[in-house]
Amino acid sequence: xxxxxxxxxxxxxxxxxxxxxxxxxxxxxxxENYTAMSVTxxxxxxxxxxxxxxxxxxxxSHKADRATIFATGGGVVLSRQNREWMRAAGSVVFLxxxxxxxxxxxxxxxxxxxxxxDMNPKRKLMSILTTxxxxxxxxxxxxxxxxxxxxxxxxxxxxxxxxxx
Ligand code: S3P
Numbered sequence: 001x002x003x004x005x006x007x008x009x010x011x012x013x014x015x016x017x018x019x020x021x022x023x024x025x026x027x028x029x030x031x032e033n034y035t036a037m038s039v040t041x042x043x044x045x046x047x048x049x050x051x052x053x054x055x056x057x058x059x060x061s062h063k064a065d066r067a068t069i070f071a072t073g074g075g076v077v078l079s080r081q082n083r084e085w086m087r088a089a090g091s092v093v094f095l096x097x098x099x100x101x102x103x104x105x106x107x108x109x110x111x112x113x114x115x116x117x118d119m120n121p122k123r124k125l126m127s128i129l130t131t132x133x134x135x136x137x138x139x140x141x142x143x144x145x146x147x148x149x150x151x152x153x154x155x156x157x158x159x160x161x162x163x164x165x
Contacts, residue, residue, distance in 0.1 A: 002086070002136055003095035004129055005074040005113055006105035008151050012095060013071035015155035026071045027058050034058070039073075043114035052079065060085050074128075075115075077135040087139060093158055094140035099126055101147050 001009045001016075010026050017024035028039055031054055035042055042051050055073060059082055062068070076082050086092050103122055106113055118124040137143065142161050146154050 001069065001071050001093050001095060002077055002139060003074065003146075004097055004102050004132065004136075005115075006102040007074070007095040007097040008146050008154060009071040009074075009095055011151035012146070012154045012158070013069045015151045016158055017069050019155055019159050020067075020069070022067050022069050024069045024071065025062070027055065027076070028071075028073045030058050031055065038111075040111055040114050048114075055079075056082055062089075074132070077132060077139050083135065083139040087141070091142060091162060092140045094136045094143045095146050095154065096136070096143055097146045099129055102129070 001013050003009055010029075013024045013026065016022075031042065031051070032038055034054070035046075037045065039051070042054075052075065055076060056079055059070075059072070059076065062070070072086075076086075103125060106116065106125070107121070113121075115128060116124055142158065144154055144157050144161070149157070
């Protein structure tokens with residue numbers, strides 16, 4: 001599952017895991033466990049390039065020997081290696097979410113997003129979305145819009161697309 005921060009990847013992956021009876025791995029959570037730091041702390045103490053390297057290592061270290069749903073971090077598509085690995089390893093689902101919806105969700109978070117620590121976080125978010133949108137589209141096999149939908153509704157929509165009745 002790929003998409004911007006706040007697009008609901010983790011919650012939708014969990015719902016889809018229940019529907020498909022498949023294990024779910026959240027790559028950010030895996031990195032947090034591995035480093036014993038939050039993503040925000042990793043960015044602050046180690047920097048973004050370090051985080052991106054670990055993100056790729058975490059992603060590609062998973063063997064495609066067991067059907068698993070992966071919730072990735074929003075920036076996973078920045079690396080060509082990650083995009084190619086994901087497309088070859090399985091079905092890539094892009095959770096497409098409008099700038100307004102993402103902003104509504106992330107601006108409420110107390111901890112804040114490391115990448116939005118900016119004088120104008122909404123403008124920064126728009127710039128990130130503009131850069132990444134073509135990468136999400138290029139990488140995805142399936143695209144689902146999530147605006148105004150619950151993770152459960154999105155998971156059912158994905159299920160219909162991957163397993164048509
Ligand atoms: C990031 C998104 C975050 C996390 C990190 C970087 C990004 O994950 O990996 O803060 O570059 O958009 P979520 O998309 O799960 O919020």
